[in-house]
Amino acid sequence: MSVLGSSIKRREDPALITGKGKYTDDFSAPGMLHAVMVRSPFGHARVKAIDIAAAAGAPGVAAVYTAANITASGTPGVIPTAWLLPNLKTPAHTLLATDRVRYVGHPVAVLLAESRAAATDAAALVKVDYEPLPAVVDPKAAVAEGAPLLYDEAPGNIAFDWELGDKAATDAAFSGAAKTATLTFRNNRTLPHAIEPRAALAAWDSENGKLTLTMTSQNPHVHRLLMTIASLGLPEHKIRVIAPEVGGGFGSKIHHYADEAIAAWCSIQIKRPVKWTATRTESNLTDAHGRDHWSTAGIAIDGDGKIVGLRIETHAAMGAYLSTFAPAVPTYLYGTLFSGQYDIPAIHVHVIGTFTNTAPVDALRGAGRPEATFAVERMMDAGAAAAGLDPAEFRRRNFIQPDAFPYQTQVALAYDSGNYPQALDKALKLADYDGLRARQAERRADPKGGKLLGIGLSSYIEACGIAPSAVVGSLGAQAGLWESAKVRVHPSGSVTVYSGSCAHGQGHETTFSQIVSDRLGIDMDQIDIVQGDTEEVQFGMGTYGSRSAAVGGSAIVKSLDKIIAKGKKIAAHLLEASVDDIEFENGEFKVKGSPGQAKAWGEVVLNAYLAHNLPEDLEPGLEETSFYDPANFTYPFGTHVAIVEIDPETGEIEILRYVAVDDCGNQINPMIVEGQIHGGIAHGLGQALWEEARYDESGQLTSGTLLDYALPRAHHLVTYELEHTVTPCPHNPLGVKGIGEAGAIASPAAVANAVCDALKPFGVDHVDMPFTPEKIWRTLQGRGS
Amino acid sequence: MGITISVEVNGTTYEREVEPRTLLVHFLREELRLTGTNVGCETSLCGACTVHLDGLAVKSCTQLAVQADGAKITTIEGLADNGSLHPMQQAFWDEHGLQCGYCTPGMIMAATKLVEDNPDASEDDIRHGLKGNLCRCTGYQNIVKAVASAAKAGGAR
Missing domain, CATH: 1.10.150.120 ([2Fe-2S]-binding domain)
Structure with a gap:
């Protein structure tokens, strides 16, 4: 059996299961100081004065710095936004707050002390004179007349006003439709809550003018670049960013935050290593959150149950400042998904991004696509109800057909491949959909009532491996979205791969080794994968957006192809054959049709380095670097089915079963693929059923700890039932699409549709997530079935 | 002012002076440099810091190091037996x-x-x-x- 496509156990694990994995906070440096931030306790306030005297004199304290010190140092001191939309408002965001704080957790000062305890003690002695200001925390309330303003330069708190699709055609479709349905819904704000809080260890080397920054990062090169151009002003080659083991990210460790840059600035300033590690509360207050939308959507259908138009208006919270890729999330990663799996002739998406006195909102597992899928799939159920069709039948009638690819949607994307009816059919069969509907009908007919059965479908599409760079550049990205890979073949034939991807749980060392082993025909133990260190690895874009296999893996293949091509030239020369007659198979360079005429991998490699007998014009050595820029996004898809039971007496929801059929193209390691799906589903179930980052009117995060923020636990969840279809991606060499976010994209809508399905006999057409028992119970009060 | 404690961790006895407010997890991580035990929250709710203490699984962020005086502790580093995985x-x-x-x-x-x-x-x-x-x-x-x-x-x- 081929190594590619095998469930090979992870090479990462032996260190991690024995406690030898080193995460950022596990590192220390001689002479290290501990940094603790003084943060705003107010959602919105004017900073009138900061008195650091008592803190500066406290035992063990080495320094206390405020924004004034950073300004005086001449450092640029800025946190930039790396995705610019037309007419985007980009108010300055400094490392430490100057005269105004705009969210709880906004840092105003930093203390350095000999121990973390001493720094924490002294932080309480920093006296900040705040003048509290009225706050606004809701994305829709932010645009209301008279709402408190965060920035003078952003009237109405509007960061951007963005549209996609054809408004006139969509309005016309609605006017001429046989039936329409409208829903207003919320996409609840959630915390990323990687179990490892963010951390940084900055070590300044005065002699060489060089900074080494070990930090919780999904993309160390991007962090280094933003440190250079905006935060620190040091040249890129004088900064080394290392991402060691990273304890989960889910997007939250993509972004460039103030804290890590402050720790770095402090180390340069005081000429000693400085470590900052967030407490859980600090992480929850300052990590970029996810979602937080209010939307009103409409679907228009003709007499045959065919969709003629879809429209949505969304208010999306941006938080107190624009985080790294924040403007892209509710626009290009959201609006472009509104065709879903369906052939929809007219679509219009309108998004208003608003500043709010909250933590910033940026990419979180799925990033825009879960929000879009939630909207599309809720509207599919609303459309089915309006058409009087079963939700499965309504979807089937509207699917883009398997022979219609490539398919140009009305919202910019060109889908390259897919087979949506196949995934739906497989999911329905696995779930025993007809049997479930029969059971539901029996229960509904039973006068004794009892628990309410709900069945929810979510037929999702995910655009991932966002590309190509020229296109994303035209959409406002201040970065290319390619990936790099250097393959170094050592003289004895073993291989080190330097990948610009940067795993934080995804298992790249295993899957990337599988790719190399398959292509070169050498054992996995002859291959090492290096990632996460800007000193060792050429510039790379990192790991997010389900891109590592499709973009990072393809970059490796591209380099391997170059290696093999060069090897063929050497083999042809040694075998006195034409290079066109050489084929490479199972680790051997062979002359086609001449058995026995072959050179082993090791011999060819050694010859490359000996260089005693190489073809003319061929350089010695065997090492190739590639920068792979995909031709298009990849388009994973699938159908998930949630089956829930609601106790009408208590409002409690039990997930009875969760069925998922996913298509991520070819699978490199099915075990890892399934693990990614499991995690994604759990993430989405968390959003649907329990999780909500809630702010009160003054801007206090009232669910900022695990005491009041309900992350799913083992006993809340079920064993997911998974199957797959395989529709290879036609435009990358591995035929892979990406799977890291699929579960989180599909599952909130599946659960929401199941819950609303269960409540349908009560005349309930929609309930907002999270579906807490209280909310369900209140919804049911006074409503008879 | 420090208090001297004696604990057996993964078969080795350590005698150390600790600040009374030091949490057991910080003692293990920072004093003994056993960084396999992680910290994920501050409310005793994530369990990343779980170790064995006198035969019980405990969250080492919810114990003071001084409370562990005289105790026998196993951390993740001590679970494998002479290199053979548990x-x-x-x-x-x-x-x-x-x-x-x-x-x-x-x-x-x-x-x-x-x-x-x-x-x-x-x-x-x-x-x-x-x-x-x-x-x-x-x-x-x-x-x-x-x-x-x-x-x-x-x-x-």
């Missing part, structure tokens, strides 16, 4: 019971005690037995599978 570690590896690995040491320490107390644990027992330990990566499915498989293999050892 069946629970092996099962987590075999069943893909971890992704980023951050919750894993605590999860494994909780799971070994769970199986020791209930060698015939059902899926439901395992899910309820692990409710004090959070994982954001795996959706728990393969963790539950790993614990069940370790139990079958005589996971308590």
Whole structure:
């Protein structure tokens, strides 16, 4: 059996299961100081004065710095936004707050002390004179007349006003439709809550003018670049960013935050290593959150149950400042998904991004696509109800057909491949959909009532491996979205791969080794994968957006192809054959049709380095670097089915079963693929059923700890039932699409549709997530079935 | 002012002076440099810091180091026996019971005690037995599978 496509156990694990994995906070440096931030306790306030005297004199304290010190140092001191939309408002965001704080957790000062305890003690002695200001925390309330303003330069708190699709055609479709349905819904704000809080260890080397920054990062090169151009002003080659083991990210460790840059600035300033590690509360207050939308959507259908138009208006919270890729999330990663799996002739998406006195909102597992899928799939159920069709039948009638690819949607994307009816059919069969509907009908007919059965479908599409760079550049990205890979073949034939991807749980060392082993025909133990260190690895874009296999893996293949091509030239020369007659198979360079005429991998490699007998014009050595820029996004898809039971007496929801059929193209390691799906589903179930980052009117995060923020636990969840279809991606060499976010994209809508399905006999057409028992119970009060 | 404590950790006895407010987890991580035990929250709710203390699985962020004076502690670093993995570690590896690995040491320490107390644990027992330990990566499915498989293999050892 081929190594590619095998469930090979992870090479990462032996260190991690024995406690030898080193995460950022596990590192220390001689002479290290501990940094603790003084943060705003107010959602919105004017900073009138900061008195650091008592803190500066406290035992063990080495320094206390405020924004004034950073300004005086001449450092640029800025946190930039790396995705610019037309007419985007980009108010300055400094490392430490100057005269105004705009969210709880906004840092105003930093203390350095000999121990973390001493720094924490002294932080309480920093006296900040705040003048509290009225706050606004809701994305829709932010645009209301008279709402408190965060920035003078952003009237109405509007960061951007963005549209996609054809408004006139969509309005016309609605006017001429046989039936329409409208829903207003919320996409609840959630915390990323990687179990490892963010951390940084900055070590300044005065002699060489060089900074080494070990930090919780999904993309160390991007962090280094933003440190250079905006935060620190040091040249890129004088900064080394290392991402060691990273304890989960889910997007939250993509972004460039103030804290890590402050720790770095402090180390340069005081000429000693400085470590900052967030407490859980600090992480929850300052990590970029996810979602937080209010939307009103409409679907228009003709007499045959065919969709003629879809429209949505969304208010999306941006938080107190624009985080790294924040403007892209509710626009290009959201609006472009509104065709879903369906052939929809007219679509219009309108998004208003608003500043709010909250933590910033940026990419979180799925990033825009879960929000879009939630909207599309809720509207599919609303459309089915309006058409009087079963939700499965309504979807089937509207699917883009398997022979219609490539398919140009009305919202910019060109889908390259897919087979949506196949995934739906497989999911329905696995779930025993007809049997479930029969059971539901029996229960509904039973006068004794009892628990309410709900069945929810979510037929999702995910655009991932966002590309190509020229296109994303035209959409406002201040970065290319390619990936790099250097393959170094050592003289004895073993291989080190330097990948610009940067795993934080995804298992790249295993899957990337599988790719190399398959292509070169050498054992996995002859291959090492290096990632996460800007000193060792050429510039790379990192790991997010389900891109590592499709973009990072393809970059490796591209380099391997170059290696093999060069090897063929050497083999042809040694075998006195034409290079066109050489084929490479199972680790051997062979002359086609001449058995026995072959050179082993090791011999060819050694010859490359000996260089005693190489073809003319061929350089010695065997090492190739590639920068792979995909031709298009990849388009994973699938159908998930949630089956829930609601106790009408208590409002409690039990997930009875969760069925998922996913298509991520070819699978490199099915075990890892399934693990990614499991995690994604759990993430989405968390959003649907329990999780909500809630702010009160003054801007206090009232669910900022695990005491009041309900992350799913083992006993809340079920064993997911998974199957797959395989529709290879036609435009990358591995035929892979990406799977890291699929579960989180599909599952909130599946659960929401199941819950609303269960409540349908009560005349309930929609309930907002999270579906807490209280909310369900209140919804049911006074409503008879 | 420091207080002197004596604890046996992974078979070695350490005598150290600690600040009375030092948490056991910080003592293990910072004083003994046993960084396998992780910190994921500050409310005793994530379980990443779970260790064995005198035969119990405890959250080492909810104990003061001084309370551990005289105790026998096992951390994740002390679970393998002369380089041979504990069946629970092996099962987590075999069943893909971890992704980023951050919750894993605590999860494994909780799971070994769970199986020791209930060698015939059902899926439901395992899910309820692990409710004090959070994982954001795996959706728990393969963790539950790993614990069940370790139990079958005589996971308590």
